[in-house]
Amino acid sequence: MKLFWKQFISIVGIVAFGFVILGTIMLQVTFQMNLSREQKQNEKDMQMFHYSLEASLNGLPDGYPANENTIIGIVEVIYDNIGDNQDDIFVYQKDGTVIYKNNKNDHKNWDITLEKNQGAVRIQTVNESHYLESLLVVDMNGTKFYISQYKNIEFIYQNQSQFSKIYFIVLCVVLIISLLVAIIISRSLAKPILQLSNATNAFANGNFESRVVVKGRNEISDLMRNFNEMANQLEQNVTELKAAAKRQEAFTGAFAHELKTPLTSIIGYSEMLKTMELNSEERIECANYINQQGKRLERLSYKMLELVGISHGEIEWKPFSVFEVIKEVEKVVQRKLRANNIVLESQVEEENIFGEEDLFLSLILNLVDNARKAIKTDGIIHIEGKRTKEVYTLSVSDNGCGIPEEELGRITEAFYMVNKSRARKEGGAGLGMALCEEIIKYHHWKWHIESKKGTGTKVEIFIIQNVNYG
Numbered sequence: 046m047k048l049f050w051k052q053f054i055s056i057v058g059i060v061a062f063g064f065v066i067l068g069t070i071m072l073q074v075t076f077q078m079n080l081s082r083e084q085k086q087n088e089k090d091m092q093m094f095h096y097s098l099e100a101s102l103n104g105l106p107d108g109y110p111a112n113e114n115t116i117i118g119i120v121e122v123i124y125d126n127i128g129d130n131q132d133d134i135f136v137y138q139k140d141g142t143v144i145y146k147n148n149k150n151d152h153k154n155w156d157i158t159l160e161k162n163q164g165a166v167r168i169q170t171v172n173e174s175h176y177l178e179s180l181l182v183v184d185m186n187g188t189k190f191y192i193s194q195y196k197n198i199e200f201i202y203q204n205q206s207q208f209s210k211i212y213f214i215v216l217c218v219v220l221i222i223s224l225l226v227a228i229i230i231s232r233s234l235a236k237p238i239l240q241l242s243n244a245t246n247a248f249a250n251g252n253f254e255s256r257v258v259v260k261g262r263n264e265i266s267d268l269m270r271n272f273n274e275m276a277n278q279l280e281q282n283v284t285e286l287k288a289a290a291k292r293q294e295a296f297t298g299a300f301a302h303e304l305k306t307p308l309t310s311i312i313g314y315s316e317m318l319k320t321m322e323l324n325s326e327e328r329i330e331c332a333n334y335i336n337q338q339g340k341r342l343e344r345l346s347y348k349m350l351e352l353v354g355i356s357h358g359e360i361e362w363k364p365f366s367v368f369e370v371i372k373e374v375e376k377v378v379q380r381k382l383r384a385n386n387i388v389l390e391s392q393v394e395e396e397n398i399f400g401e402e403d404l405f406l407s408l409i410l411n412l413v414d415n416a417r418k419a420i421k422t423d424g425i426i427h428i429e430g431k432r433t434k435e436v437y438t439l440s441v442s443d444n445g446c447g448i449p450e451e452e453l454g455r456i457t458e459a460f461y462m463v464n465k466s467r468a469r470k471e472g473g474a475g476l477g478m479a480l481c482e483e484i485i486k487y488h489h490w491k492w493h494i495e496s497k498k499g500t501g502t503k504v505e506i507f508i509i510q511n512v513n514y515g
Contacts (some may be wrong), residue, residue, distance in 0.1 A: 391431035419445025
């Protein structure tokens with residue numbers, strides 16, 4: 046059964062059941078209260094009648110005949126004064142013989158014994174009318190007479206019937222209203238669930254942009270809000286996975302292309318050495334080409350090993366000095382920079398940071414090497430390190446050729462080169478900036494690249510202090 050119908054039936058059922066139970070109790074209580082009130086009033090009337098009858102009998106002169114006529118006369122006088130003309134009065138003997146009645150209505154006499162039925166009360170139905178019957182026993186000089194009063198209480202049953210009809214009408218109105226309210230409530234509760242169901246089905250069918258409209262502040266709206274957050278995260282993850290798959294595909298193609306060129310050269314020159322008669326100069330030239338391309342493959346393999354090492358997390362974390370690493374960088378690149386008349390300036394504040402020292406060294410070397418390649422000759426590379434309260438900022442800047450603005454977004458892609466011919470001539474494999482990005486991500490640092498064509502490039506690395514990510 047659908048949630049809408051469960052809610053609808055539950056609401057209508059609860060309202061109907063509660064109203065029926067409450068109405069039945071109220072009708073019954075009202076009836077009993079009215080009946081009890083009449084019974085109490087009748088009890089008072091009978092007590093007054095009994096006192097008046099006793100006073101009349103006690104006031105009879107001595108020797109006054111105590112017979113049926115005397116009782117009948119006294120009863121008529123008393124009821125003329127304090128009785129109700131609508132009440133039926135019966136006087137009968139012990140054997141049930143009626144000796145007096147004031148109206149034409151017939152009633153079933155009590156099946157009585159004197160001692161046990163003094164003041165007895167019961168309800169009797171006569172001609173579809175209800176009567177409250179009271180019994181009084183009178184002893185007159187040893188002769189016992191029975192006096193029964195029949196008070197018409199049909200109005201109580203008529204009122205009860207009227208109340209029942211009114212209650213039935215009210216119940217129908219309440220049920221109609223509850224049906225309408227149940228439809229509104231059930232729809233309002235089922236609608237967001239239906240939206241969630243449709244959005245979930247759409248999501249399962251590949252529509253990752255499917256969302257639900259959140260209204261209100263309740264448990265269901267919280268669920269819908271959580272669904273949207275989950276959908277956003279899943280869509281982001283799927284987008285990232287697709288992008289990663291595309292990058293992986295591009296990486297594989299680029300890697301195959303990068304391997305193809307040196308391998309083709311190596312194979313070609315090795316075939317020449319194998320099949321052709323060459324002089325010593327030609328053989329040396331072939332060997333140089335093979336050696337050059339072999340070294341290129343070696344550099345490519347080293348870069349690949351570094352990337353694989355970072356992705357597998359096979360790294361030891363420890364504190365190290367930034368100042369000492371920069372000094373090591375200066376020693377490593379000094380010869381190449383002098384060959385191109387490039388000056389390396391460093392202004393680094395001492396700081397111990399936590400991470401992998403070799404990876405950090407590789408990061409700075411790659412940035413400095415890229416700066417060297419961007420400068421033809423007579424340039425300046427500047428390394429600056431500043432310490433703040435929470436972040437240590439290290440920057441590498443140059444006054445080289447710069448990077449076109451449209452190329453900035455792609456320089457971290459594997460095997461991507463802004464100037465392929467120049468990069469290959471300098472021995473580049475197109476993996477330097479990709480490796481830098483992986484090192485930055487691995488340490489949970491941030492970086493920013495700023496460049497302008499013809500002016501130079503500046504790379505800033507923001508190293509978070511006092512956080513151990515190892």
